[in-house]
Amino acid sequence: MATEANGEEGGLALHPMAQFEVTPLFGGDTVAWYTITNVTLWMAIAVIAVTALLVLGTSRRAVIPSRVQSVAELAYGFVYKMLEDITGKEGVKYFPYVMTLFMFIVMANFVGLIPMAFTTTSHIAVTATMALLVFFTVTVLGFVLNGGKFFGLFWVKEAPLALRPFLAIIEVMSYFVRPLSHSIRLGGNMMAGHAVIKVFAGFAAIAAIAPLSVLAIGAMYALEILVAFVQAYVFTILTCVYLKDALHPSH
Amino acid sequence: MEGDIVQMGAYIGAGLACTGMGGSAIGVGNIVGNFLSGALRNPSAAAGQTAMLFIGIAFAEAFGIFSFLVALLLMFAV
Numbered sequence: 001m002a003t004e005a006n007g008e009e010g011g012l013a014l015h016p017m018a019q020f021e022v023t024p025l026f027g028g029d030t031v032a033w034y035t036i037t038n039v040t041l042w043m044a045i046a047v048i049a050v051t052a053l054l055v056l057g058t059s060r061r062a063v064i065p066s067r068v069q070s071v072a073e074l075a076y077g078f079v080y081k082m083l084e085d086i087t088g089k090e091g092v093k094y095f096p097y098v099m100t101l102f103m104f105i106v107m108a109n110f111v112g113l114i115p116m117a118f119t120t121t122s123h124i125a126v127t128a129t130m131a132l133l134v135f136f137t138v139t140v141l142g143f144v145l146n147g148g149k150f151f152g153l154f155w156v157k158e159a160p161l162a163l164r165p166f167l168a169i170i171e172v173m174s175y176f177v178r179p180l181s182h183s184i185r186l187g188g189n190m191m192a193g194h195a196v197i198k199v200f201a202g203f204a205a206i207a208a209i210a211p212l213s214v215l216a217i218g219a220m221y222a223l224e225i226l227v228a229f230v231q232a233y234v235f236t237i238l239t240c241v242y243l244k245d246a247l248h249p250s251h
Numbered sequence: 252m253e254g255d256i257v258q259m260g261a262y263i264g265a266g267l268a269c270t271g272m273g274g275s276a277i278g279v280g281n282i283v284g285n286f287l288s289g290a291l292r293n294p295s296a297a298a299g300q301t302a303m304l305f306i307g308i309a310f311a312e313a314f315g316i317f318s319f320l321v322a323l324l325l326m327f328a329v
Contacts, residue, residue, distance in 0.1 A: 085302060181313040188316050234309045237302060 016198035020122055020191065039126070042118040046108040054103070075103065079236065086240040090247050097137070098243075101130060102236040109190060109228035113221070121231075122190040124183060131183035134239050142246035153249040182238055189231045193224045265325040268318045275315025282307045 024035045031037060057072025065073060079099045083091055105121060112119025120126050142150040154171040156164060197220050203213040286304045290297035 082302065181316060184316050184320055185309065185312065188319050192319070230305070234305055237305055238309055241306060 014198060014202050016195040016202065019118070019194060019198055022123075038118045039120050039123065042111060043108065043120045043126075046104060046111045046120065049111060050103045050107045053107075075099075079103075082233075082237060083240050083243075086237070087244045087247055091240070091243055094243055098236060098239055101134075101239060102232055105130070105186065105235055106229060106232035109232055110225075112190065112194070113224060113228060119190050119194055121186055122194060124187045127183040127187040128179070130235075131179040131186075134182065134242060135179040138242045138246045141243075142249060145246065146249050150246070150249045153245055157250070178242065182235070186231050186235050189227055193220065193227055196220055197224065261325045265322040268322040268325065271318025271321075272315040275312055275318070278311035278314070279308050282311055 022031055022037050022039055023029075024031060024037050025041060026036060028035070053068065053075075054072050057068045060066070060069070062069065076099070079102050080092075080095060083095055083098050087094075108121045108126075109119070111117055112121065142153070146152075154168045154175070156167045156171065159167050197217055200213045200216045200220060204210045204217070206213075282304065286297075286300070286307075290300075
């Protein structure tokens with residue numbers, strides 16, 4: 001962790017992982033579960049931003065929508081169509097949950113892109129909470145709605161009988177690895193992108209390659225805006241796919 | 252510098268684990284390339300398949316993410 005910019009050869013001016021440090025906001029250096037940290041702050045900002053967008057967007061429901069209303073309507077229609085396409089009419093009941101997930105993730109990702117902001121979704125602890133919630137929701141829902149038939153998810157009827165036990169093992173494994181890949185996909189993508197930006201920012205301290213590094217930061221930032229949206233989309237669409245498994249477990 | 256051979260092994264392992272990401276990149280490129288070639292032949296059907304495209308990308312990407320996780324574990328947790 002080199003603090004002097006020109007101290008040693010090859011040392012970066014700022015450590016790329018330093019931006020992910022969880023620090024208490026109001027003094028002290030122990031982080032307990034009740035401590036208000038920068039994670040708490042930026043999560044609260046994301047929640048407030050989502051609430052503001054949706055409340056402001058729907059407060060004056062004009063026939064010719066304002067900009068805020070258009071964005072709110074677009075977001076609603078986008079998530080609704082995604083859910084309906086994948087799960088069918090039965091899945092529409094779970095729209096509030098999916099919409100909440102999508103709006104929170106997309107807003108947390110975008111808020112994290114503000115310079116000096118903290119990206120809450122880059123932490124596995126945050127994404128794993130959401131992914132585990134999806135996992136347990138889907139599992140409980142699957143057993144409540146289908147009872148023992150939910151095991152049909154692991155018993156591939158189309159395959160030859162001799163192959164089915166082996167496929168069942170693979171299916172069970174892939175079922176339990178879901179929350180892992182679900183959470184690390186979002187967290188890893190956000191963390192990697194922000195770390196790359198900070199690596200280029202570290203190179204900007206060397207005068208000879210500073211213009212190139214600033215250009216690279218600009219390009220990476222543009223890519224990160226795309227990634228922020230696509231990862232929220234992927235997280236939500238996988239939630240929809242898992243919900244579909246709970247609603248229609250037969251393969 | 253001397254004797255810390257476990258640390259060295261962990262770093263080498265982290266670097267090797269990153270090669271897994273290359274395989275995942277090939278997979279993602281394959282999916283998108285095939286989607287594009289299909290979409291250009293029948294553009295009217297393409298819009299309905301973007302969800303499938305992203306689901307496929309997500310599953311192909313998962314293995315790159317697992318190797319990334321292994322690299323991270325080797326760097327920071329072992």
